[in-house]
Amino acid sequence: xxxxxxxxxxxxxxxxxxxxxxxxxxxxxxxxGSPSDDxxxxxxxxxxxxxxxxxxGAFRSTVEKLAPAVGLSSCLLDHSDDDAACLSPQRSxxxxxxxTVRDRLGRTIAAADRDAAQALDKLGHPDWLGVxxxxxxxxxxxxxxxxxxxKLFGSPYAASKITFSDLLPPEEDEHADKMIExxxxxxxxxxxERAVPQLLYNYEAVAVAxxxxxxxxxxxxxxxxxxLTCLGLSEFSSGMGYVGGNRSRGLGNxxxxxxxxxxxxxxMDDLVERGKxxxxxxxxxxxxxxxxxxPDAQGFVEEQLSELPALKEVSNA
Numbered sequence: 001x002x003x004x005x006x007x008x009x010x011x012x013x014x015x016x017x018x019x020x021x022x023x024x025x026x027x028x029x030x031x032x033g034s035p036s037d038d039x040x041x042x043x044x045x046x047x048x049x050x051x052x053x054x055x056x057g058a059f060r061s062t063v064e065k066l067a068p069a070v071g072l073s074s075c076l077l078d079h080s081d082d083d084a085a086c087l088s089p090q091r092s093x094x095x096x097x098x099x100t101v102r103d104r105l106g107r108t109i110a111a112a113d114r115d116a117a118q119a120l121d122k123l124g125h126p127d128w129l130g131v132x133x134x135x136x137x138x139x140x141x142x143x144x145x146x147x148x149x150x151k152l153f154g155s156p157y158a159a160s161k162i163t164f165s166d167l168l169p170p171e172e173d174e175h176a177d178k179m180i181e182x183x184x185x186x187x188x189x190x191x192x193e194r195a196v197p198q199l200l201y202n203y204e205a206v207a208v209a210x211x212x213x214x215x216x217x218x219x220x221x222x223x224x225x226x227x228l229t230c231l232g233l234s235e236f237s238s239g240m241g242y243v244g245g246n247r248s249r250g251l252g253n254x255x256x257x258x259x260x261x262x263x264x265x266x267x268m269d270d271l272v273e274r275g276k277x278x279x280x281x282x283x284x285x286x287x288x289x290x291x292x293x294x295p296d297a298q299g300f301v302e303e304q305l306s307e308l309p310a311l312k313e314v315s316n317a
Contacts (some may be wrong), residue, residue: 012226012285013262014216014233018050018167018243021253023205026054026244038203043168044176048206050167050243055214058243060153060163063232071229071309072224073147086147088155097122098141098157101133108132147216152225161219162229167212179210205251214256225306230304232257237301261300262291 028041040048067074076084087098089299095267110114120128146173154160164187184202236256244252266274284290
């Protein structure tokens with residue numbers, strides 16, 4: 001049997017339910033007919049939901065805070081110092097050096113081009129002087145100088161490997177549009193620590209009983225990508241995750257339950273088995289038909305966590 005190529009080798013789908021441990025507020029700015037000054041975002045049929053972009057931001061923030069503790073790098077994207085160890089902070093010295101080199105793509109950098117020569121030196125590749133720069137060189141620089149969280153979640157220079165779907169109420173939930181309550185709030189003068197007169201307002205919050213369907217797709221992950229994803233899943237599974245606004249008022253605490261993990265693995269050498277798996281994926285009508293459900297989702301998460309650098313050192317001690 002002849003070989004064949006695909007645009008992907010491995011995919012993981014993480015599916016579960018996001019249950020509210022407290023009220024939830026993901027604002028929309030304006031909703032027609034809402035009685036509140038600050039309504040929550042709704043679908044066209046009036047049901048509250050969590051945009052995938054909102055959950056991705058919360059998930060990424062959670063992972064970025066934990067990554068250094070497990071021996072991985074995270075620039076947090078707001079680092080602007082000249083010694084930033086990642087390309088993503090665009091005001092960093094490293095980011096400027098990368099753009100200087102990238103702008104010479106397809107050209108040969110000569111020693112007389114002092115800016116580019118210095119940039120190559122800072123990026124650790126003075127040996128590229130006199131070499132015609134190709135996309136391969138740019139990709140190598142991204143691999144060497146993007147932090148671990150930027151490689152997973154994306155950066156100004158590289159696409160994300162992880163995709164978050166909008167979190168919608170379960171299809172069988174007929175009362176989701178009724179699970180919204182209006183709460184009162186008041187502006188506080190931080191100097192006097194008292195309520196500001198005539199600045200009473202209200203805002204909407206999704207009631208605690210509401211749940212949302214979670215779908216996260218991870219494509220062609222490295223071991224580090226998989227570990228970081230499981231790091232975030234573990235945090236949300238333990239009830240330590242937060243989403244949305246008004247968190248200082250006690251809103252946004254969520255817990256991931258009923259986690260399921262589906263896998264597509266085309267990395268084997270057996271071309272017959274690889275062809276069977278690819279055919280199953282292409283002909284399947286949903287992820288249950290396309291991918292293989294792993295029997296122990298929690299065990300899979302724990303296994304990936306144990307491979308993270310700091311935890312692996314403890315296991316080997």
